[in-house]
Amino acid sequence: MFVNFGPTGRRSLGAVGLAAATAGVLGLLSACGHSSGTPGSGGALTPGPGRHQTAGVPGGSAMPRMTMPTGSPAEGAARPVSGHTVSIKNFAFSPATLKVTAGTTVTWTNADTDAHTVTSTGSGGPLHSPALATHGTYSYTFTRPGRYAYLCTIHPFMTGTVEVTS
Structure with a gap:
């Protein structure tokens, strides 16, 4: 990936960098169990198994609900x-x-x-x-x-x- 300093002096991703970043994000989402459309196809991201739609975000998905363990984090870790x-x-x-x-x-x-x-x-x-x-x-x-x-x-x-x- 490269950074292009355009005529305004602002940093912007070049076309190659933008494509690489998009592919990387889609690859991460795919690895996390989310299905994805291909870049430029207009395909929406759909939630994976056990995921729910996020209200107001077409095709968006929420993270699964997490429960925190009871007790202190170190509890049991230091016990001989x-x-x-x-x-x-x-x-x-x-x-x-x-x-x-x-x-x-x-x-x-x-x-x-x-x-x-x-x-x-x-x-x-x-x-x-x-x-x-x-x-x-x-x-x-x-x-x-x-x-x-x-x-x-x-x-x-x-x-x-x-x-x-x-």
Whole structure:
């Protein structure tokens, strides 16, 4: 796409840019389950399954109704879960907090198509996995009680904690 600075100095999309933008919007709508007309055909957008017409907008559709979960958003997310495995899926460690006893070996398994790491936060932590490909695993035996925070160095927003008790 390009921006054309016309004789008035205003920014405007050139014909190619406008066509690309229109095709992109129609592609997004199509991917969202909406049927669409083709550019220039005068075809109207129609709501997909479970969608409703928006009043006063011919061919328009409203977003499906959403209900908000009860309780706080973090409720349950930080609760420690007992076990010895952590799944890496949908760019998250699950469970986010794992509770184990000293001497337990924890294994992380990557179920994503992207590579991830299991790396201690801060310096000197014990967790230092290589990049784990899909179905790759990393194991570590926790011998000392404590709280071990970790993250994926490739995607630092992915964080987790292992709580080790004696």
